[in-house]
Amino acid sequence: MGVPPAGGWGKQTALAATAGLALAAAFPPYDLWPLSIVAVAALALLTHGRTVRQGAWTGFAFGLPFFLWLLDWIRVIGWDAWLGLSLAEALFLWALGGALALTSRLRGWPLWGACLWVAEELVRDRQPLGGFPWGRLAFANTASPFTPLAALGGAPLVTFAVALTGSLLGYLVLRFARRGKAPAGATGWLKPTAAVLCAALATSGGLLVPIPTKGDSTVRVALVQGNVQQPGIDFLGRPMQVLKNHAAETEALAQRIAAGQEQQPDVVIWPENSSDLDPYSDPAAYAKITEAVRSIGVPTLVGALVNGPDAQHVQNEGIVWDPISGPGAHYTKQHPVPFGEYVPFRSVLMKVITRLQRVAHDFYPGKGNGVMQLGPARIGDVICFEVAYDEIPRDTVNAGGRVLVVQTNNATYAKSGQPEQQLAMSRLRAVEHGRAVLIAATSGISAVIRPDGTIESRTQELVPAELSANVPLRDGRTLADKVGAAPEWALAGVGLLACGGAVLIGRRRDRSAA
Template sequence: MKASSCICLYDAVTTVTVPFIPVFLCGRHTGRVQLPRHLAFGSLAGFLVAFSLPPWGWWPLALIGFALLSYAILDTTRLQRFATGWAMGFVWLAMGELWMFDLTAPGYVFVFVVFGAGYGLAAVAAGSGERQRVLLPAANVIIEWLRWAWPFGGVPLATVPMTQVESPLATVLPLGGGLLLVAVTVLSGIALRLLWQRRFDHAAMTFGPVVVAVIIGVMVPNGSVIDTLDVAVVQGGGPQRTRADVCENQAVFERHVEATNTIDREVDLIVWPENVVNPIADGTPLGRCDDLFYMTEAMDRVAEVARQQNAVLIPGWFHNDGPRHNVNYSTAVNPDGETVSRYDKVRIVPFGEFVPLRGFIENFSDDVPSRDVRAGDGPAILDSDVGRFGVSISWEIFFESRGRAAIRDGGEVLINPTNGSSYWLTILQSQQVASSQLRALETGRWVLQAAPTGFSAIVSPDGELLDRTDVSEQKVLYATIERREGLTLATRFGPWPMLVLAALALAGTSLRRRDAT
């Protein structure tokens, strides 16, 4: 291989990309690691998209990343396009989901190798000519949706919509949801490439649909106000990167009672995080623990908190349910201490709350958790004296389908009790806040996110992050929010219009190519 056929990566790019992708040496005497042109461009594009994600959040970099991808796949073979797209997805997901390495190293590798290949296929489908102005957005819409839905229910992390949640493009979300935001993000990148090439007429035609979508997104209805509520979102605080320990369950609960007791004003609603009420069956022996948090005590204490605060309390529960299962749910407790509603988590976490292919995996590992969380199947709402609340517990907030289900079931506010205390770094927690912003914009609802060690947040229906805690601190967030009704177009129709348009674009171009041949 001649040195002229390769591009040397400068130190900043090499440092990030070389550990993640196959490298080739070119030039015997340079002493520098070099990559083929398509891998280099793809890696740099992935680097840019990764840094547009939370927690970094430099959203223009995603547009530059897709502009670079669009340029790099012009006049290339299918193999070169695949390598470019794969390298982009590889680096983007390896950086954007780095936290996963601490949780499951094999799962982490699977994500950026296999899902990265999906973006390689999208680049192949886009072709090497100017039809990519239609095909590259369409192919990325399909690949993003597949990643959000497969395998085991999907892994919608480090997504394109997260990169744009703070950008003007996010105003398209009430119109067409996350997939429309994917399309306009990629289109904007292609328009940027055309501007750089000084092809101004083509750039204007490419960016035109983006402008139209943004304008319509601003104009479409996003619901109306029913009434207002004074709310308190409670974060009990405590150490980060911890694992569940039955001996610590009482301490976690007490930290949230302590924080709740600092509430210094009258409120209508108090939101606690996911699984901070984590009791065990009455009569269980102490074993190695000095004390245990029993079910009867937990029920009495929760009712007492609601009565003392004279407010509706939404606590998150987690406990055993028979010999093989756990349950993860939230309840609504009225000011008189009566529990009046319960929602069991529907979308549970693969390899975290349940083990897919358990019978097969148990043949090869003795470390498989003995219990799965029993998935719920009821409507995603909690009724109370002060309103009907849509609920997306923890992982569910990453799925637009769960937010949509909660609002279609009549949710007037969207509640996200969560628990990120087990995770390394703050990448996942930052992306969860971004997901709450996406759900707020898509549904036209306020979103209240409560986490035991951070981040807790309050998000307005226009996606503005009004308040957020820091990691590990004990704090109560206050706000006056609106109960709202009505459905946005994105909530009413979901992803199907964009999926149909993307499929038609890909199929139509394929047929035209066949006719031309």
Template sequence: MSAGATWTVSPMNFTSSATNSASSATNSAATSTNSARSSTSSAPVASTSVLSLGRPWIRAVAAGLLLAASLPPWGFWPLGVVGLALWVELLTEANYWRRAGLSALVSVSWLGPATVWMADLTLVGWPLALIGFAAMHAVAGALVPPDHRRQVAFPAAFALAELLRWTWPFGGVPLATMAMAQVSSPLGPSARIGGPLLLTALTAVAGVTLAAILAARLRPAAVGAALVAASWLAAIVAPGSEPIDVNGNPDEDAGVIVAAVQGGGPQNTRADVCEQRAVFERHLNTTLQQVSTPVDLVVWPEDVVHPSPDTAITPARCDQPLLTDSEARAALSDLARELDTVLIVGFFERTADRDANRNYAAAYNSEGVPVDTYDKVQLVPFGEYVPLRSSAERFSDELPARDVRPGPSDEPAVLDTPLGPLGVAISWEIFFDHRARSAVGGGGRVLLNPTNGSSYWLTVVQTQQIASSRLRAIETDRWVVQAAPTGFSAVITPEGDVIERTGISESRVVQATVELRRGDTLAVRLGAWPVAVAAVLTLSLALGLGRVLTRFRPGRKL
């Protein structure tokens, strides 16, 4: 261009250039906005709910204490839903380790008070158990995404962590569960469909729903409420059982008179050979003095018949002669004949080879003849058998000298009697839904729970056992009869209602008319697998969806 050239600008060219520039800026802004929205979809969402007020660690402790307070012996079930709502709002933390740590703190604050009875049995084992439980819940909390997906992922992760705690290690510890806490809530009937795992997941859904309501997240609140309502309605119309007579014929008016015998005595005691006769005689005398006749079925507690061999020599420290095997069996036969009843009694004795112990229930007919036995299958770790015995004996001098030999797990948990097959879950087994399924799935017309909680400190275990028996009644649609030497003994309807219960240490008989029933609920037929699979798929979908959104968000170059 020459030095004398003149600059000219066309108005049209200027306008076009400005328009293109503005359009480019607009597109750039739109791209930035879309990118920001996409990244926000997988980022932590700051909660504006009242549940987010205060320091996270304080809220974690509060959540755990609320969960504990929802359990027996305290037992105000709405607190469990509030505790879970607090927990899910803690999981907005972006850092995996913070989510894990806060979840572990919730776990310890919940299960510490709810399992404090363990400290009396093993001061070393209790904190180790709490650490193990906390690790399971920490992993579950870390897996839950911190964004809106946590509303779907949390119930699934929580249910899976609880399933693991109930089954592992050493058979699991299904105590202090949210399922037993919610047995009195409107969610309780859902156990008839999917057992305790479904009830646990739905309780978490209720917690998520409450959190959404308090944060004005209307869509997830509506979805959660609809899911809870649908489950409740499904439980109402789901198939169950029907009353039958002794011959197995349908009969709405049929029933049998059952007596659960509690001999009474001190609580927080340990087994002592010198006390075997006293325990036996307390139950014998209570039966003779308090059972009203006619009676069709009398149930004694677990292992209150603990005889010594006929040749055993009474130790000098004992105040009275040992209870011998032949003496105990003769007295039981006489009792069944005198009452003209089917008698179920709990035995504890050495095996024939003398290498182990047996814990079993024996059935006598009205003629005093033993007709069947059921050996306990689900044993108490470190109480009835000792895993890793060589290591465990270094930390406790109260371990059993020999293990209890479990019964065959592949056989139905029933006693065949003149009243038909009677389902049995001995003591600890009532906490395990699969043992109740074995009993009822094997034809059990009623579910018997002979138990013995006399060695436990406080009443935490005993009250949780009543809650668990109520849960089993709902799941199986059966009457449950629980008999304990020092409490609690109870009769429970298929709806989970306790119609009568004893107190601690009192000598008393609970007597009532109960129905024999047949037919299986969905929980008995299907077990925990459908809910467990659904939880795995739900959690996997929630985690996988986040990766998909992150990978394919607008503006990202692949």
């Protein structure tokens, strides 16, 4: 873990914790995105010139309160889950703090620091157990001047720009604080001026990025939010209750259309888990879905838990349901959530944590992307937390998805801030891929997001609702789609090389001193 910096548990640790809380406030539901810049600047200042151990401690003191506040919604699962996940995520900030301290000895340290933020997120998004991307700087900047940069290099480029701006702000504070006065002469002003210009470019450069929004064609969609009996872990309530809610809301829409009160949609989208029973094995569920889909008369994307491929597993699927032929193409969620949808090391952990017995069957991961033909629309389906992982929406768009669909069930975390955080991620994906994003949620927040990331319409939480909209279908790909993860790996590689360079320079200095 390292040791506290000079002065023990005092001022340095308190400042780091305060900066971490400031970063949490940059995220939804607070959306104070400028604080992401301030927090990065604070961490840069607090680790500058420290030893690696002191920097690591500072990073941990920054990261723990950050994740505790950001992930407060995990408490509905249990205090142990909330504390455990926050501690695990804070360890990545522990490593970042040490790396920032190490590279602060190099010239150009704000650049290396920004690259290290990307490297930290790269690892945290993938490890352990598939990673957990919550808390990326990019996700605090889904409606800021940095946002359009996502169309060029995805979320990692947004993170880099935010981190670079914050690091340069830290550099300027340090520069003037050390001198105690303005720089003397033209030469003295050169570096601060360059830092200001670079920060201004990083902040405003995104405003120069064109965001294409016009579609090659349009489709009229209806998003159905049937609601749940109660929020929390036991949101499903009585068997078939959630399914009946979505069927009833769909049939009510059909009645309004028949009365001339609303326009007929081309397609309908139900959320994840909108059928709480496997329609392939439960005749009543199959009949209820078919009845609702026939009432509206258009292809409907249904979310359901399906048994298989063996007795120990279930699959989380989006199923295209035709009013005439019934179920057809389907997408199986590729990235199940550990401890929520499957239990790692099940034979051991089930004996220790009895609450895990709620996860009776592990979710089996799908192998393919979510591109499916839904009526006239070639959709790209992603399910719930998958929207947080760069590669899943990107692969879906590159495979031909013309509009992104996010089927989600956030009923467990209703009114906790988590639905707002996931909505922000979807806004970034819209800009990143130049696609409209349609969020269908069991209990909210359902939303229609334009390709420029603006919200056309959204629902409230814990109410039955329906959204209808004409959305563009687009074929063009953004630069971010074309380059994929290359910018992320390149920036992270630069940060790691800077660490290696700092180690070598430090060893040479030690030898010279000896």
